[in-house]
Amino acid sequence: MSGFDYTKLKGSAQRLLKRFGKPAVIVREEDSGGGGGDPWDPGSGTVEVEHPCRIVTGSFEQSLIDGSRVQANDLQVTLSTEGLTITPTTADKLKIGDTSYSIIACHAVEPGEVVLLYRLQIRD
Known part of the structure; x- marks a missing residue:
């Protein structure tokens, strides 16, 4: 029996996320490779790099909101893999318009060996 073609x-x-989604940016702190040059004041040595993406947002069902793991203002995000050159992590931020959100949880939807999309939980 052959496997299912997830591609x-x-x-x-x-296609659906491109049509119905909205633009967002994953912001990741990356090593600048410079370090500042002065051994007594090396600086942070990091730079924020923006990775454009497409998303759809939604609220959590009331029954899932427990006040700690899922808070009332948390959002669910479906994130397209199209054009994405990184794997999102909880160390990244997600910027939607002028608002920056922390990524609380990130899960790849990967039923086979193909990552279809990512599901995020974000919080401002």
Whole structure:
């Protein structure tokens, strides 16, 4: 028996997110490679790098909000993999418009060996 071809499903997910989603930016602190040059004041040695993406946001169901793991203002985000050159992590930030959110949880939707999309929980 042959396996299911998830690449077609990934293409469908990307088309829907492109059509109905909105732009956002994943912000990641990366090593600048410079370090400042002065050994007594090396600086942070990091720079914020922006990675554009497409998302759809939604609220959590009331039954899932417990006040600690999921808070009332948390949002669920579906994130397209199209054009994304990084794997999002909880160390990253997600910027939607002028608002920056912390990524609380990040899970790849990967039923086979193909990552279809990412599901995030974000908090401001």
